[in-house]
Structure formats: structure tokens, C-alpha cells
Amino acid sequence: MLVGMSLEAKFKNTIRPKECAEDMSQYLSFVASERCKQSFSTLFSYFAPRLRSYAIKQMGNEALAMELVQDTMSNVWQKAHLFNAEKGSPSTWIFTIARNIRFDMLRKQSKRKEDICADDLWAVLCEQTADSNEVSMDHQATVNEIEYMFERLPGKQKLVIEAIYIEGKSQQEVADELCIPLGTVKSRTRLALQRLTEMLKDYD
Amino acid sequence: MISFHPSLEQLEIFSAGNCESTLALMLSAHIDMCAQCQTATRSIQAVLAIDALCQTSPLTDKYANMMSDITLLPVAESPVAKSEASSLELDGRHFALPRALRGYQNKTGNWSRLAGKLWQAPVDIGDVGKATFIYMEKGGKVPEHTHKGRELTLVLDGQYSDGLAEYDCGDFTLMDAKNKHLPHSEAEEGCLVFTIVDKPLHFTSGIARLLNPFSQLFFK
Numbered sequence A: 001m002l003v004g005m006s007l008e009a010k011f012k013n014t015i016r017p018k019e020c021a022e023d024m025s026q027y028l029s030f031v032a033s034e035r036c037k038q039s040f041s042t043l044f045s046y047f048a049p050r051l052r053s054y055a056i057k058q059m060g061n062e063a064l065a066m067e068l069v070q071d072t073m074s075n076v077w078q079k080a081h082l083f084n085a086e087k088g089s090p091s092t093w094i095f096t097i098a099r100n101i102r103f104d105m106l107r108k109q110s111k112r113k114e115d116i117c118a119d120d121l122w123a124v125l126c127e128q129t130a131d132s133n134e135v136s137m138d139h140q141a142t143v144n145e146i147e148y149m150f151e152r153l154p155g156k157q158k159l160v161i162e163a164i165y166i167e168g169k170s171q172q173e174v175a176d177e178l179c180i181p182l183g184t185v186k187s188r189t190r191l192a193l194q195r196l197t198e199m200l201k202d203y204d
Numbered sequence B: 001m002i003s004f005h006p007s008l009e010q011l012e013i014f015s016a017g018n019c020e021s022t023l024a025l026m027l028s029a030h031i032d033m034c035a036q037c038q039t040a041t042r043s044i045q046a047v048l049a050i051d052a053l054c055q056t057s058p059l060t061d062k063y064a065n066m067m068s069d070i071t072l073l074p075v076a077e078s079p080v081a082k083s084e085a086s087s088l089e090l091d092g093r094h095f096a097l098p099r100a101l102r103g104y105q106n107k108t109g110n111w112s113r114l115a116g117k118l119w120q121a122p123v124d125i126g127d128v129g130k131a132t133f134i135y136m137e138k139g140g141k142v143p144e145h146t147h148k149g150r151e152l153t154l155v156l157d158g159q160y161s162d163g164l165a166e167y168d169c170g171d172f173t174l175m176d177a178k179n180k181h182l183p184h185s186e187a188e189e190g191c192l193v194f195t196i197v198d199k200p201l202h203f204t205s206g207i208a209r210l211l212n213p214f215s216q217l218f219f220k
Helices: A017-034 A035-058 A060-078 A091-107 A144-151 A155-166 A171-178 A182-202 B008-015 B021-033 B033-052 B067-072 B206-218
Strands: B087-090 B093-095 B110-116 B118-124 B130-134 B146-147 B151-158 B174-175 B191-197 B201-203
Touching: A017 A035, A017 A060, A017 A091, A017 B033, A035 A060, A035 A091, A035 B067, A060 A091, A060 B067, A091 B033, A144 A155, A144 A182, A155 A171, A155 A182, A171 A182, B008 B021, B008 B033, B021 B033, B021 B151, B021 B174, B021 B191, B087 B118, B093 B151
Parallel strands: none
Antiparallel strands: B087 B093, B110 B118, B118 B130, B130 B191, B146 B201, B151 B174, B151 B191
């Protein structure tokens, strides 16, 4: 039994993750089964400096890097029971936790509304976050609806829209064919599109 | 049988966490359905982990209390099973969803008829793109279109073809402005796909062309 020895000394940082994978798996299982702080201490002193190196490169900022290390190691402490040695090594597991936390940190910094979170993408920790946002129903224009509305356009507007949007003619061609000024084609097109837009809005 | 997989490069970018989110969601759902890409992703992650964690950066004084603070935290409860229903319903039929899409069950709007034998249900994924479940009944056709942006598609059930190739359950495709296609299904049971576009489709023939000027209305 390793507990009681100077664990930090045993796993010098020069030892590569692959070479100590079995031992690290053991420590993870002690953390899971006995909340063993000594084992966690070994995991921490081995992985935290490695995570810090990764985090500084990824986040480019000391404070964010520290947050990433802290969140990752907190997950290791709290969720060690979810580690499964059959699915991969401890270093791969810890890397994927850090990768997920980084993904969500960057997502929160983004100005856009981003609903796709790391837990959806990677089942590393399989945590369930209850999030029952209301579905915002966008207006759904359908081919059938628009066909129906198109049929209800005034005859002259319908003719112009049909030539431009269905037959793919230019406005000048339509003007020449119908022997009307280009300006009239343009205003009929604009009126027809406005009308269709209003009909689509009223459709719900 | 799955014939259309993401590229190795896409799987690498995805595994590193550097893939933009809509493509990431599609890749994740494909991987859920594809044993081959699951294996590939596991190996890729192992390699990335070695690279990411091979160097150390000594902890500064600010890290002094971190370990003891962490060990004060309680153990996390075992993960509960996904509470969302894991299947999508259309007209009495239930379609199993890949794990990555189960969270979007309750963000999916009602089914509406897109045209003839074609049904759609919108999925709210935020501002990053427009996601839709599309169901093609046997003989159902999506009007011929090109893409102003990118169209990602994953087949969830059944088969369809589009004049370029035939696609089976689990197949993943990425179409852009270069591709013009006419998806239709001749499968007895029809075909369910999940699709994300970042810009509206551009319909290239028939009455559907009328939809183009209004694309901003149904693409928000």
C-alpha cells in the first residue's frame, strides 16, 4: 500500500502519463471509494502542473488558466467514480474533462447565443443539466403556403413575380415583354413582395 | 450501412474541442451512431491527451490552497439517466435519437408540412444555425436547391438519395455552394434526417424559387 509514503516524490513530473497510468487508475479508485485525500494529493501534484501548461496555451490568460485547472481537478475529486479504466487511461480522461470545461468557457465568452454545450457533445461525465428552455417557434413558411399566397396576388403583380422568381427573367426582360416601363416592373415587384411578406406574417 | 463518415481531420478538430459548435453537434451525433468513428475518436483523444499533458508548468503561490479547497467539495451524485424522452414522434411513429440530440427533444417545435410528402420540425440550437428535423415520406422530395452557406445532414432513419449519391442511416454529409442537389426518398418507411444550415437554402427551380426572397423570414 502506497498510502503513507511520500507519494509526490514517487511520481516525479518527469514520469510520462503513460508510464504511471496503472498507478493513477488506482489512486482514482481510492478517491472514488474512500475519498482518499492522500491519493488525490498525488493526482493533483502530478496533473495540475500539466493541466496548467495546457490551460495557459489554450486560454492565454493566467486567471482563466487557473479556473480551468481548478474546475478540472474539482471534477476529478467529485466524479472519480465515473472514471472507467476500460475506456481509456487516467490522463486521457482528465484531458477530456479539461477539454470540455475549456469548450464551455469559450462558449460563455462568445457574444452569440450558443446552446450547444460540451455535455451534449462528449459524454465524459454524463452529467444531467436540467434546462428546459421554451422552444422559440420560428415562422415556418412552406412551399404550400407561399403557393397559396402567390395565387392571391393581384393579376399584374402575379405576372411580374412569376416571370422574375419562377422563370428567372431579369426585370428589364419583363419590362420589354410586357411593354411597360422598367420602373413599373420594379414597383410591382416591390409591392408584391411587400404583400407576400404581410401575408406570411399574418399566416399564424 | 454507413458509407459517409467525417474526415479524420474533422474528428481531430472535434476531439481537440476546436470544432465550431454546429459541426461539432453533427459529428457527435454521427459518432454516437458509428462504431468505426467511436474507435477512431478514442484513439485520437488518447494521442491528443499525451500532447496536451506532456509538459508541466510549475504551480505558483496562487495555487497554494487549491488542493485543500477542492477536497472540501462533496462527492457529485451519480449521473441520472437522461430525463428527456429518447425518441422523436411523428404521426404515431417513434424514432430513436442519438445521445447527442436527446437534449434537443424539448427544444423541438411541432411538425409542419413543408411540401407534399415532406415534413419539418424546427430545433432551437441558439444563434449558431438553423436546425431542423426533416421527414420525407416515400416519394417525398425537397425542391432542388443550392446552399448559400453550409448544409450539414445526418440520416437518422431510413434512406434517401439526391442525384449525387444514396445515403443510409448514420451517413453524414456536408454540402456547400458547390453542391446542387434534389433530396428524395424512395424508402418504404421514408427517411428522417437532422439538418443544420448556417444560411438559407437557395431553391433553384419551380414554385419553390418564390421562397428565396423570404428566406430571412424563416431563417432567423
